Amino acid sequence: MDPIPQGLRERKKLETRLALARAALRLFEERGYAATTIDDIAAAANVSRRTFFRYFAGKDEVFIVDPEGKLAALHVALAEGPPEEPTLAALRRGVVALASAYFEPELVRAEARVGPREPAVAAAGFAYQVQWEDALAAEVAADLGVDLHADPRPRIVAHATVAVLRAGIAAWLQDDARDPAEVVADTFDRATPALEAILAMPTA
Amino acid sequence: MDPIPQGLRERKKLETRLALARAALRLFEERGYAATTIDDIAAAANVSRRTFFRYFAGKDEVFIVDPEGKLAALHVALAEGPPEEPTLAALRRGVVALASAYFEPELVRAEARVGPREPAVAAAGFAYQVQWEDALAAEVAADLGVDLHADPRPRIVAHATVAVLRAGIAAWLQDDARDPAEVVADTFDRATPALEAILAMPTA
């Protein structure tokens, strides 16, 4: 999210979103995910149940902000390079874009705390990750000029790239001081030889 | 699933499961996922709504069979090698086990047809994939003697390995004639140099 929202309206929205997420985090840890209703979360955040759904798509996505915007940012990042650039350069821009776009540290930390104990929360986050993998795989397939269904390399390198992103975020969680995009970029650079080896895989 | 269930009871169970999955596949394609209720599916399969939930955990998992059993099979496969074997040997056994255990071609094809159009169905399948990635990552971390949260390699190689599995299944979908486990094993073998390159990643 923007670090300093413009008007009062935008500031209040951010405040409401964080209040809902904080309430959910607290309640999930106090009594568990299943035992917490959306009514509970909304009441704890002093808004109506109806408002909860105006901020989040569901109980399992209460730590996820604007997934459509993130996917759009990924697509933009993949498309904005020069036509002749190496395949990996586009992937690097993609993961860095995901790590910077709309990055809300408090929600990332909340998901990292609740996710391991509540599979539904982890699965919700993972569902969007699949879209990133699809976008990355399509980019690689187009770049190599191969069929996504016949050649395994685009999918494998896409999965590995998302794993790099997740590993980078995990490293950032251990060390808040650095910028998440920078940590992810570092991780990607160290993984580059491995990603190149995937692209060098024999195709048949 | 077992190709030839033992008694009448077991055969009827398999029949009911497939009837539900077939009805769901047909209805999803006819009128879409959201417009299909579980009542519709159960009615089309001539069972009660209550029975549907005795076979599947939810509408989004109507093509998924016994995920706990698959995860257990993975853990068994990872554990059964000799202590000194190479890390990749255990991973190979793991994905081959996943490709063979409880493999029901009709349901795999159904999920492949509906998944791309219905994100909820795809997400349900991928949710279990996360557990496999966790298991594989833990295996690799233990094998390398490193911390899963500090060293990115276990997660990246685990993601890539699951991508190999998915790519193998995708290849099998294009060519039913071969055994799925065999196709996955082939894909894994071609990816081996790339997986080794991931393990060779600099750690800091």
Added chain:
DNA sequence: TGCCAAATGGCACTCAGTAGCACTTGACAC
């Protein structure tokens, strides 16, 4: 100050998912 649009709250509704209990039907011993 007054208008407009965004945001919210409340209500009513559908449907997913669960619990409990009664009933039916394979499996198996005799």
Added chain:
DNA sequence: GTGTCAAGTGCTACTGAGTGCCATTTGGCA
């Protein structure tokens, strides 16, 4: 065969997720 047991099933009732609609409030702006 016959009886017994357990697995599987149907039915009913309930909670809670998620949505559509409309009235009300509130911030942005002329």
